[in-house]
Amino acid sequence: MNIFELVSMHMKAMRLPLYAVTVSMADQVNTPALLIMHWHGFRRVTPLTLPDVNLPARPVPDSVLQLDATWSRPEALDQPLLNAAWQFGAWDLERVEHKAWWRPGAPATEALACQRAFGCYAGAVDAACPVVTSAQTANDxxxxxxxxxxxxxxxxxxxxxxxxIWATLADKDDSVDKTGGRTLPCPIKAAPRGAGAARTVYRLGRVDHLILSG
Known part of the structure; x- marks a missing residue:
């Protein structure tokens, strides 16, 4: 699966910069994963124009794609995502393992984090910015x-x-080319998972120059 080409195709169609790319998958083998592209931009929701009325622009909704490939284990997604993050010039790739929150005494924040991870913003402050998704993906x-x-x-x-947007906002990265990306192969290999709730950060960028502080 070439996630880089998949995301690049949507970027070309949207003509907007990306803020982040996330992928979420239930902790079970052979389960679809949801890839969410978080856009940075504002657009008017209607072409309607009214005299002396300034219709405000709204945040562009996220785009959601369902990845239906067969996974022998959830961490099998690490390498395809490492390759994509590497080509997009990302500073790092973060993988976070979350425990099941459907248990007695689980804080509400865990339920909210899970819903957000799968692109469900119902009831949130930004619920007016719905996720773009197909009917099949919505059901799944x-x-x-x-x-x-x-x-x-x-x-x-x-x-x-x-x-x-990180091409101008992020610190200098000596590993990227003039386009802000990198060419394959990605030298970073997937790491085994931890136990329970664990966070793994794959560092992709590097700084070779001397940083002087004033």
Missing amino acids: REVLLELAARRGYVRWLFRPRRGG
């Missing part, structure tokens, strides 16, 4: 949310420099 997402609540889930995140 409810099943995936329940599965993640009972079994836990894994969430990956990287912030693109190439084609993203």
Whole structure:
């Protein structure tokens, strides 16, 4: 699976920079994963114009894609995502393993984090910014949310420099080319998972120059 080409195709169609790319998957083998592209931009929701009325622009909704490939284990997604993050010039790729929150005494923040990870913003302050998704993905997402609540889930995140806002906002990275990206192969290899709730950060960028502080 070439996640880099998949995201690049949507970036070309949207003509907007990306803030981040996340992927979430319930902690069970052979389960679909949801890839979410978080756009940075504002657009008017209607072409309607009214005299002397300034219709405000709203945040562009996230785009969600369902990845239906067969996974022998959730961490099998690490290498395809490492390759994508590497090509997009991301400074790092983060993988976070979350415990099941459908248990007695679990804080509400865990349930909210799970819903956000799978692109469900219902009831949130930014609920006016719905997720763009297909009908099939919407149906499957409810099943995936329940599965993640009972079994836990894994969430990956990287912030693109190439084609993203980090090309100008992030610190200098000596590993990227003029486009802000990198060419394959990615030298970083996937690491085994931890036990329970664990966070793994793959460092991709590097700084070779001397940093002087004033």
